[in-house]
Structures are given as C-alpha cells and as structure tokens.
Amino acid sequence: MTVSRALNDRSNVDKKTKEKIIQKAKSMGYTPNRVAKSLVSRKTQTIGVVIPEITHAFFPEVVRGIEEVTYRSDYQLILTNANEQFEREQHAVNTLRSQQVDGILISSSQTVEDYAFYKEIVNSKTHLVFFDRCIQGIGASCVHVNDRESSELITRHLIEVHQYEKIAHLSGPREVTIGRERYMGYQEALEKSNLTENRDWIVEAGFKEEGGYQAMKKILELPQSDQPRAIVCVNDPVAFGAMEAIKEAGRKIPDDFAITGFSDEIRAPLVEVPLTTVHQPAYEVGRRAAEKLLKLIDGESEQPEDIEITATIQIRKSCGC
Amino acid sequence: MTVSRALNDRSNVDKKTKEKIIQKAKSMGYTPNRVAKSLVSRKTQTIGVVIPEITHAFFPEVVRGIEEVTYRSDYQLILTNANEQFEREQHAVNTLRSQQVDGILISSSQTVEDYAFYKEIVNSKTHLVFFDRCIQGIGASCVHVNDRESSELITRHLIEVHQYEKIAHLSGPREVTIGRERYMGYQEALEKSNLTENRDWIVEAGFKEEGGYQAMKKILELPQSDQPRAIVCVNDPVAFGAMEAIKEAGRKIPDDFAITGFSDEIRAPLVEVPLTTVHQPAYEVGRRAAEKLLKLIDGESEQPEDIEITATIQIRKSCGC
DNA sequence: TTGTAAGCGTTATCAT
DNA sequence: ATGATAACGCTTACAA
16 A cells, blocks of 8 residues: 555655655566556546548548647547448447447447437447537537538539539438538538539449549449539548549549549648648547547536537639639 | 356356346446456457657558457557657557556657667567567567668669769658668668768758758758759658758759658659659558567567568659659 | 355555 | 555356
C-alpha cells in the first residue's frame, strides 16, 4: 500500500520512504499494471475508434483530430477498421466493449435498416458518438457536416452557373445517412429548378473508387443521346473512379462530362482535372466528436447532441469553371 | 465457474445448463470483461503501434498492412502518433507497456544517439519490432526497405541517364536510420562517378513538407552559378515542400531543377510535375512487421531479424525523363 | 457435471 | 506514516 501511495505521489508518505521506493522501482524496471488498475477503477483511459475504410484519406485526417483531443486528456486510442463491412463493425464494437473502453467513436458502415444493434449499445449506457456516418433516432450523439445542404449547393452550382440540365448522381448506399442526405440534396436542387429526375442517372456506387468506376460504366453504356452532361458523386473516391472510366472511354472532363465530388481529400486538387468538391473539415469533425465523447464520459453532458459542421464548396476545374 | 465454462464453450458442461446460461447472458446484455481476463491470463490480445506522423500517407498504408495481419489473429491495435517528437514517443511506449500490450510496432522519431531507452525495453523482454525507422544494434527486429541501395540507384539515375553533375541532397536527421542510409546512398553514387560532395548542397530538412520548403529556400539563396542542377530528397513530403519553394521562386522543374523523392505516396503521381521517387511497398512493410511480431509473441522465433524489403525506382517526369 | 478456493496487480477503507 | 483486508471479474487447480 505504501508503495502504491509513493508511486502515485500521494501526500501521506514519508519523504525518505518515498525516495527509497521510487529508486527501487526504477532499478527494477517496474512498470505499473494498468490492467489491474482498470479492473478496480472501472476506467481504462481508452477510447475505441471504428472507421469504415482507412484508405479513404478523409478518415486518417479525422483520426488526427481525435488524437489531438485525446492525447491532451491522456486517453489511448484503439483503432479498428471495419472495411465497409457491418459484420466486422459489430465484431469491433463488441470487442471494444469487452475491452471496457471508456467510450466509442464510430462512423458506421451499416447498410441495413435494423437499428437493434446500436439501440442496445446505447441503452447499455456505453458512451457512443457517431461521426460522419450516423445512426439517427436512437439517442446517440453525432458529428457531421451539413451534407444535404452542401450536396444541394454543389448541384445547384452545376445547374445555375453552368446551365447543365442533364445531371446524374452516383450515390452511396441509401441506408447510410450520408448516402441518403447527399442524394436528397441532389434531388432538392433538381426540384427547385424544375428538372425531373431520370432513373437511369441515379446509380448506386458505394463509397469506393471501384464502385464509382463501375457505376460510371453503366452510364457510359447508355445511348449517347440519353447520357447526362454532369455527374454529382457521393464522395471523392467515387468521383475518381468515375473519372477513370470516363478517361478510358476517351471522353473529356469537363467538356463531355462535368463532375463533382464530396470530401476534398488530399488528391482532389491534384488529379488531372482538379476536382470541384465539397470541402469537409475532417480534422474538425474528429476534434468535435472526441470532445463530445469526453464530455459524456466525464458526465458533463448527459443529453445526446447533433453537431453539424458547415462544409464549403471548393470550386475547381472539373465542373467546367 | 459453470458460467465461465458455458460461455467459453468448454466441453464439460451439461447441454441444458449451457443453453440456459447463454440465454440468460444474452437477455442480461452481458459482455465478458476482458480486462479481468487479461489480468489472470497475462495476455491482452492487444498490440501497440507508434507512428511518427499520421499525415504522412506512407504510415496509414503501413497500418493497413498491420491491420490485415492482426485482424485475422484477433488482435486489437492501439495506435499512437508521436508527431515526430521523441518525448511523445517515449511516453507512448511507456503507456503501452503499462497497458500490458502483447507487443509493440514502432517507427522511431528518435534523433539522439543515446539508445538507453530502447535497450531497456528490449532487455525487459517486451516484444518489439521496428519498421521503416529502426534502432539498430540493440537486438530488436526491424522491417525496412533497402534504403541505401535505393537512394544510390535513384541518384545514379540522375547522374548516368541525365548527366547531371551538380546534385544536392535534402536530408533527414542524421540520427535516424533512414536519414543516414539515404544520405549514404547518395554519397556512394557521387563517389562512384567521381563527383565531389559540396557542403552547401547538403541541407537537413527533417521529414516534413515545411522542412523541405525551408531547405530548398536556402539552396535558392546561393548565387545561381553555385546552385545545383538536381535535388535528391529524403522523402516525398520534403520533395513536395521543395517543389513549392522552386515554384515560388519562378524556377522550373525539371528544366531548372530535377528533383526526386522517396516513398511514392499517393500524391507523387498527381502533382504538377509527377515525382520520380522510390516506391516503398508500405502495405508490405506493415504486413511483414506484424507477422514478425506475432511470431515473437507466440514464441516461434526467438532471434531478432532484420527484414529487408526491396524498393523499386519509380520514374516520372520530375527527374527530366 | 458442478462447485470451491485462490490468485492475477491494483486501490479504497479501515486499523494501527 | 504504514499496514492489513477486501474487492474488481475472471480462470486454473482441485474437490465433490
């Protein structure tokens, strides 16, 4: 007990004893066992982070934001990559709970409408904050950008500034918030300009480059007269995939197809035709999500919160500007 | 005890009892406490990863490789970012040890010649594998590419193919393996062609873009007649920083300065003048490092190993090709 | 097949 | 100022 007190710098230990203990500990190469400590304190100083895809540059940047906050508060990050598979995501969350993490930050790959899994987690009082891809209506906090509005704005840019009327959408899965929201923004922009939606021009592409490539191929298979003039993509990787398909088909950006993305990841300004996209402050998203989670852990803020961060349109050449 | 047996699917439990227990556990929302389990088993199924800079695209890619291996073996990753500060790195390692991780994967930011810290870690029998930036001669394993040779090859490309004779080097810190090795490769290439090294053309730039920018500025301050014709950079971010400085000065790549990098990160083929660089198989580095660590943990391979992965030269336009 | 006792390394609580 | 005891939740070893 005295050893414990000395090593934790408590007041009620004799100076000399303390000195001796610290010396001895050092000479032994002693390291306190946090596992044992956690067992009694019911606190691990550990936060679980689940991301859907570590290769999408948006997420490492979010992790940096999270890191900034957690480092200062002496929390460790347990990072897991769900690889866009809900099954892996569930496994990750269960393991993290079993590891007694003090809280979980997650961007969900879930593509089913059944929210039982997360409802149970929330009910179990596990501290949980979603970021970017949220599951709403189950009483969990969420940090995300104004997806719908931004998607509407970028679509309207195509309509109002460039006078394009035939606009396609390479969408994310409809069951994922950002997939749904960005699609709705696109729809609203069309409606406001009295453009009618063309079913052939809405193609689900997932969130990855390969999906964008495949989706664009479908559009390129339409008779030329039925092809759209502009493409609104659910995110940057999908836009890059689509660009690849367009290039392969010998068509030109923005002359044959204007195209837009969403994320503004590191490659967006660098590709052959720089990508007009929505700038999502990834670092900020991570920071805010981590801050909210720490508040929940510290019991400072009981109520769930929906935190919206404003994204901005980043105009480059791919839209025809 | 019977509960423990049932939940761990041991053989000696009555079928009906087991069924009942599992049902009850589910209905209670019971999650086993791995912290308690770890305390007795002295195993956490957890691996610590320390990287110097999460924004350098090379490292997330390494993490992906690590992830692939550890996911299959049911290990969790605790990720920490040392931000190129050795102090933070030490703190991270100490915390990880205190957390009883089963092993540590680390790319060191250490810039001092004093290896006492890691010697102690190795002696304490903590399983440790370095990757990319190693600390050698202390009996730890290391996974890295053939830095010196690759650096020599890319420098010789500048000399032999392009006939450049005035070649500068924006180096990493001399105390870090890759800084030293890549510098030595550069030197050897010069020697083999009987070119003499010019002190003004060796500028330490660290590993980040900003460092590359500043270092290049110094070179641009030399009288034009004393300026080099080509720049060999210690890694891609430094090369990007240098490119920025060159552009600002109104000079041209590769006409005024040829330039090369090292990493072949995601931006290398995309920048204005695509970067000739050394392609480092980051995913492979991560995979191999994780595999070696798991072997050490399982006691399969006692002896430390130096694992060298072959990098390849990636020719693009920035060298004048 | 089921149960009891002890211990993993730490800290809170209550003596001394 | 120091120490003894119990407890955190689990598993191993040994009964019953």
